[in-house]
Amino acid sequence: MVIRESQCSFLKMFCPVPQDESISSCTLQNPSFQAVQLTSRRWLNLQEYQSKKLMSDNGVRVQRFFVADTANEALEAAKRLNAKEIVLKAQILAGGRGKGVFNSGLKGGVHLTKDPNIVGQLAKQMIGYNLATKQTPKEGVKVNKVMVAEALDISRETYLAILMDRSCNGPVLVGSPQGGVDIEEVAASNPELIFKEQIDIFEGIKDSQAHRMAENLGFVGPLKSQAADQITKLYNLFLKVDATQVEVNPFGETPEGQVVCFDAKINFDDNAEFRQKDIFAMDDKSENEPIENEAAKYDLKYIGLDGNIACFVNGAGLAMATCDIIFLNGGKPANFLDLGGGVKEAQVYQAFKLLTADPKVEAILVNIFGGIVNCAIIANGITKACRELELKVPLVVRLEGTNVQEAQKILNNSGLPITSAVDLEDAAKKAVASVAKK
Ligand code: GDP
Numbered sequence: 001m002v003i004r005e006s007q008c009s010f011l012k013m014f015c016p017v018p019q020d021e022s023i024s025s026c027t028l029q030n031p032s033f034q035a036v037q038l039t040s041r042r043w044l045n046l047q048e049y050q051s052k053k054l055m056s057d058n059g060v061r062v063q064r065f066f067v068a069d070t071a072n073e074a075l076e077a078a079k080r081l082n083a084k085e086i087v088l089k090a091q092i093l094a095g096g097r098g099k100g101v102f103n104s105g106l107k108g109g110v111h112l113t114k115d116p117n118i119v120g121q122l123a124k125q126m127i128g129y130n131l132a133t134k135q136t137p138k139e140g141v142k143v144n145k146v147m148v149a150e151a152l153d154i155s156r157e158t159y160l161a162i163l164m165d166r167s168c169n170g171p172v173l174v175g176s177p178q179g180g181v182d183i184e185e186v187a188a189s190n191p192e193l194i195f196k197e198q199i200d201i202f203e204g205i206k207d208s209q210a211h212r213m214a215e216n217l218g219f220v221g222p223l224k225s226q227a228a229d230q231i232t233k234l235y236n237l238f239l240k241v242d243a244t245q246v247e248v249n250p251f252g253e254t255p256e257g258q259v260v261c262f263d264a265k266i267n268f269d270d271n272a273e274f275r276q277k278d279i280f281a282m283d284d285k286s287e288n289e290p291i292e293n294e295a296a297k298y299d300l301k302y303i304g305l306d307g308n309i310a311c312f313v314n315g316a317g318l319a320m321a322t323c324d325i326i327f328l329n330g331g332k333p334a335n336f337l338d339l340g341g342g343v344k345e346a347q348v349y350q351a352f353k354l355l356t357a358d359p360k361v362e363a364i365l366v367n368i369f370g371g372i373v374n375c376a377i378i379a380n381g382i383t384k385a386c387r388e389l390e391l392k393v394p395l396v397v398r399l400e401g402t403n404v405q406e407a408q409k410i411l412n413n414s415g416l417p418i419t420s421a422v423d424l425e426d427a428a429k430k431a432v433a434s435v436a437k438k
């Protein structure tokens with residue numbers, strides 16, 4: 001999970017119903033939170049080089065490229081490409097790299113050069129450094145890999161995307177003859193330059209649709225049918241890999257008369273993991289917070305925030321409500337951890353371990369509603385975790401629902417300094433008070 005501005009606000013305009021209703025994409029409504037949008041990694045997102053490999057395997061035209069982990073490898077790759085010009089691109093999941101800045105001081109996550117030696121020098125200032133773009137957190141995202149590709153001259157940059165659109169109940173092509181730039185800006189200033197083509201998923205993309213889009217994108221003469229062919233291949237790839245979004249910006253043309261995908265962003269439907277094993281195996285989680293990966297191992301969802309009260313909850317709605325009520329009572333959540341349904345005692349223990357690993361945490365609020373969850377399991381997990389982890393911070397527990405009497409007994413008889421709360425309001429007040437006392 002990476003907390004960043006919406007990565008596809010433009011595309012979301014075509015999807016009036018939120019595409020992602022999972023816990024992590026909620027914009028918290030509290031005033032102190034307004035600027036923070038939590039964007040989930042619910043949909044697998046691959047690096048550009050991985051997406052381009054899929055594209056080229058499926059007949060879509062991309063530039064020749066190599067991938068490098070070190071500056072030396074990048075230099076070797078640049079020599080091996082033996083190209084007139086080379087483009088070096090930092091590989092991070094966020095867009096806007098071209099205009100990004102590294103904490104090494106280097107400006108721009110995309111560089112063109114004719115000299116392979118320069119590729120080595122530039123790569124040295126990219127790999128291992130953070131690249132900050134409009135779409136990353138302020139501190140940027142660490143670059144572990146660079147793509148070294150044959151640069152091609154671009155005579156025109158257009159925009160093309162294919163996405164699952166709820167309002168259309170299926171796939172839609174979105175394109176603009178004004179690509180390369182921020183598509184959000186085009187949509188705002190020249191909405192007439194955004195073209196849509198709804199596709200019937202059962203019939204597939206029609207030739208006439210691909211040609212109409214190619215024409216709307218401004219491709220003329222033989223380039224028109226070439227672009228239509230590329231659009232058709234991109235659509236077929238979209239379907240084949242269970243993508244939720246394929247975005248190519250720029251979808252460009254060269255002076256030599258070739259239509260080329262210069263950039264690539266593909267998101268995949270996580271529900272299709274069972275039949276897209278090869279693709280999901282490519283997921284490198286290096287851009288996740290380590291704690292999120294650790295939480296995911298135990299089927300827990302962790303979201304880091306910047307206050308001092310850890311929240312241990314089950315369900316997205318309860319998580320939001322818990323954060324809100326902490327705010328209302330003058331506190332600030334440090335994080336929240338969502339336990340989900342069918343809980344095991346060991347998960348509760350792991351959850352506590354994760355929550356307390358954050359040094360910002362000065363109190364823990366447990367707010368569990370036992371519907372599917374059995375409160376006694378939670379209570380046993382809590383007491384075990386408190387003992388084994390030698391919990392040092394105040395713990396306020398509000399349990400309600402299935403088997404809650406048994407759970408209360410377990411907590412009361414534990415001899416541990418656990419503060420019980422009768423309801424959510426009471427729990428929030430007690431948690432905030434326990435922090436304020438310090
Ligand atoms: P983004 O900034 O993260 O979207 O990265 P892109 O891959 O889209 O690259 C940014 C910009 O660099 C593009 O919009 C192009 O204008 C330019 N660019 C990328 N590859 C090439 C290339 O091979 N040749 C030329 N001439 N420009 C390129």
Ligand code: MN
Pocket residue numbers: 095096249250263
């Ligand atoms: Mn781009």
